[in-house]
Amino acid sequence: MIRFHYQGQGYYNIDLSTYEQAFLHNLYYAMLRIRRIEEEIERRYCEDEMKTPIHLVIGQEATSVGSCAALKTDDRIYATHRTHGNYLAKGGDLKAMISELYCRANGCVASRGGSMHLLDKKAGMDGSSAIVGGIIPIATGSALAAQLQSSDCITGVFFGDGATEEGALWESLNFAALKKLPVIYFCENNFYSVCSPLKNREPAGTRIDKKADAFGVNAEQVDATNVIKVYEATLRAILRINSGAGPAFLECIAYRWRGHSGAGDDSHTGYRDPKEVLHWETVCPVATFYNALIDQGLLHENQARRMEEMINAEIKEAFAYAINSPNPVYEDLNKFAYSD
Amino acid sequence: MPWSEAMIKSQTKLPASDPSKGRVLNYTAALNEALTLALELDPNIFVLGQGVDDSSGMFGVTKGLPDKFDSQRVFDTPLSEDGMMGVCVGAAMNGMRPVYLHNRPDFLLLTFNQLVNHASKMHWMDSGQTSVPMVVWAAIGRGWGSGSQHSQAIQSLLMPVPGLKIVMPSTPYDAKGLMLAAIADNNPVLIFEHRWLMKQQGEVPEGIYYVPIGKGVYRRRGDDVTVVGTSHILTLALEAVDGLGDQGITADVIDLRTLKPLDENIIFESLSKTGRLLVIDTGWQMSGVCAEIACLAAEKAFHSLKAPIRRIGLPDLPTPAGFTLEQFYYPNAKNISAVIQKMCQ
Numbered sequence: 001m002i003r004f005h006y007q008g009q010g011y012y013n014i015d016l017s018t019y020e021q022a023f024l025h026n027l028y029y030a031m032l033r034i035r036r037i038e039e040e041i042e043r044r045y046c047e048d049e050m051k052t053p054i055h056l057v058i059g060q061e062a063t064s065v066g067s068c069a070a071l072k073t074d075d076r077i078y079a080t081h082r083t084h085g086n087y088l089a090k091g092g093d094l095k096a097m098i099s100e101l102y103c104r105a106n107g108c109v110a111s112r113g114g115s116m117h118l119l120d121k122k123a124g125m126d127g128s129s130a131i132v133g134g135i136i137p138i139a140t141g142s143a144l145a146a147q148l149q150s151s152d153c154i155t156g157v158f159f160g161d162g163a164t165e166e167g168a169l170w171e172s173l174n175f176a177a178l179k180k181l182p183v184i185y186f187c188e189n190n191f192y193s194v195c196s197p198l199k200n201r202e203p204a205g206t207r208i209d210k211k212a213d214a215f216g217v218n219a220e221q222v223d224a225t226n227v228i229k230v231y232e233a234t235l236r237a238i239l240r241i242n243s244g245a246g247p248a249f250l251e252c253i254a255y256r257w258r259g260h261s262g263a264g265d266d267s268h269t270g271y272r273d274p275k276e277v278l279h280w281e282t283v284c285p286v287a288t289f290y291n292a293l294i295d296q297g298l299l300h301e302n303q304a305r306r307m308e309e310m311i312n313a314e315i316k317e318a319f320a321y322a323i324n325s326p327n328p329v330y331e332d333l334n335k336f337a338y339s340d
Numbered sequence: 341m342p343w344s345e346a347m348i349k350s351q352t353k354l355p356a357s358d359p360s361k362g363r364v365l366n367y368t369a370a371l372n373e374a375l376t377l378a379l380e381l382d383p384n385i386f387v388l389g390q391g392v393d394d395s396s397g398m399f400g401v402t403k404g405l406p407d408k409f410d411s412q413r414v415f416d417t418p419l420s421e422d423g424m425m426g427v428c429v430g431a432a433m434n435g436m437r438p439v440y441l442h443n444r445p446d447f448l449l450l451t452f453n454q455l456v457n458h459a460s461k462m463h464w465m466d467s468g469q470t471s472v473p474m475v476v477w478a479a480i481g482r483g484w485g486s487g488s489q490h491s492q493a494i495q496s497l498l499m500p501v502p503g504l505k506i507v508m509p510s511t512p513y514d515a516k517g518l519m520l521a522a523i524a525d526n527n528p529v530l531i532f533e534h535r536w537l538m539k540q541q542g543e544v545p546e547g548i549y550y551v552p553i554g555k556g557v558y559r560r561r562g563d564d565v566t567v568v569g570t571s572h573i574l575t576l577a578l579e580a581v582d583g584l585g586d587q588g589i590t591a592d593v594i595d596l597r598t599l600k601p602l603d604e605n606i607i608f609e610s611l612s613k614t615g616r617l618l619v620i621d622t623g624w625q626m627s628g629v630c631a632e633i634a635c636l637a638a639e640k641a642f643h644s645l646k647a648p649i650r651r652i653g654l655p656d657l658p659t660p661a662g663f664t665l666e667q668f669y670y671p672n673a674k675n676i677s678a679v680i681q682k683m684c685q
Contacts, residue, residue, distance in 0.1 A: 134457055
């Protein structure tokens with residue numbers, strides 16, 4: 001039984017030619033790159049050399065790419081345990097990421113975080129928490145800092161539908177609305193928290209965006225299989241923030257194709273119907289955008305093939321770099337016990 | 341609340357202050373001065389907490405600050421303890437220095453996700469790329485029916501958490517100097533104040549000075565026993581020790597001032613002379629501050645010990661609210677005196 005159906009309209013009636021081709025290509029390239037990187041991580045995961053719990057973002061790439069395309073480099077984002085998509089879309093360094101997955105000394109946090117704690121402050125990927133909802137107040141504090149410093153930095157924070165069952169989210173929304181903080185809350189609703197479907201966790205008919213709206217935070221629901229919809233919703237949020245009207249909440253709906261963690265789909269364990277996964281694979285964020293671009297004559301197959309080649313080469317290089325990187329040494333353990 | 345004010349005043353043994361040694365201030369005025377100086381010094385410092393701008397000004401600690409500084413520097417907050425603690429962490433990670441005040445440590449139990457899972461670890465987890473310079477302040481309550489949920493001294497619950505610092509002053513001088521040191525520190529620092537110290541008076545220099553975090557100090561010098569503790573119970577120990585002079589018993593009384601980092605050396609130094617250790621704490625005895633210090637002494641200074649280590653903390657029970665039960669629950673100078681006498685027999 002398919003419990004959660006796709007309710008969007010794809011790229012029907014969206015005229016992509018209003019955007020510059022280079023911009024559209026960048027969006028496609030960014031989503032394809034995340035997909036291929038995730039597939040390569042997944043393919044090699046069984047080698048047991050990446051000793052870190054992975055949470056693949058396959059199926060949800062458009063949320064990271066569409067939102068980060070609207071944000072500036074020096075805007076800050078904060079993430080959950082499912083960091084890969086956010087990190088890459090914001091411009092995080094791929095070699096440092098793969099090295100971190102391989103527990104190497106030159107990983108982005110020197111093997112102290114692993115997959116769940118990717119960080120690249122130069123790119124504005126500023127932190128994550130593996131405690132559900134834990135990063136949301138911290139991101140809200142980042143926005144408070146920006147406000148107190150009269151900076152134009154906007155903070156974006158990503159979290160799942162599970163976080164909407166944590167008090168920390170609602171405490172944060174209340175404070176952000178009170179102070180009109182420059183923060184965008186991206187709720188990535190993929191219907192499942194680990195194996196628990198929404199129906200076990202929230203009353204039937206609950207609209208997450210409406211709850212956020214009730215806290216005085218401007219909220220909307222977004223088809224997050226559609227990168228353009230996410231991009232445009234993020235732009236609206238930024239405009240609103242820049243007008244001084246305060247925070248925004250985007251409920252980004254897309255499906256998690258893989259299991260909560262590890263490699264592969266785990267539908268066979270019984271918590272969801274494999275047909276549901278197949279249903280959402282028909283609205284793949286990468287493929288639907290590709291088809292729309294091809295249909296509207298904005299991308300040629302040759303260009304797409306070249307992108308594949310570039311991505312493959314980059315991935316090969318990054319994995320080779322990581323595998324050949326040094327492990328941490330004993331002395332590294334005691335560094336940074338306190339900040340000087 | 342006049343009732344609690346009156347009682348705290350009646351409970352406070354005011355030590356003789358010698359004005360010739362310098363300016364005398366009371367405890368809350370010393371803290372108020374520390375916050376004022378800090379806010380004047382650095383525009384990135386801000387003070388927040390539920391009721392920081394109300395008329396009583398958080399026992400007087402924040403009194404007048406809302407008039408001197410704008411509402412972005414000193415502000416009242418939603419209750420949301422967990423959320424607001426995370427807001428402080430995020431602000432601290434991005435160039436600000438929040439000072440988050442709470443009436444009671446009991447309320448900090450709502451913030452452990454942010455304190456333990458986040459604030460304490462961010463610097464280490466991201467390999468030194470971020471710092472979390474923030475101060476969390478709360479005043480331990482006692483008496484007049486404060487009861488099980490308004491009197492808890494929870495320092496021992498946080499002592500094992502890597503990355504935190506824990507400060508427990510006992511004099512107005514230290515309250516100011518440690519507050520300024522905590523604000524200047526680039527780590528999350530918890531200050532556990534005690535409500536019953538707040539009527540104390542003492543010499544407090546003007547201007548900015550820092551009491552080092554992680555350094556204890558001798559409050560009395562003696563030969564027979566080493567008494568180690570912090571905060572309000574230290575004042576009870578001083579009363580006990582001062583009363584034992586007639587019996588020829590003298591003690592080193594060490595005020596650790598900070599529990600984490602812990603000044604082990606001052607304890608071992610004193611033990612090498614006295615050979616007897618009494619550890620005292622305002623919190624629970626079970627797995628508490630006393631237990632940790634006693635274990636350190638047994639591990640690292642066993643050769644100095646002439647007698648079994650003793651500890652005095654709270655029993656393995658919640659705090660009773662009623663007056664008579666409270667008298668049974670809390671240690672006093674008499675209990676401490678009796679234990680010291682027994683140790684020295």
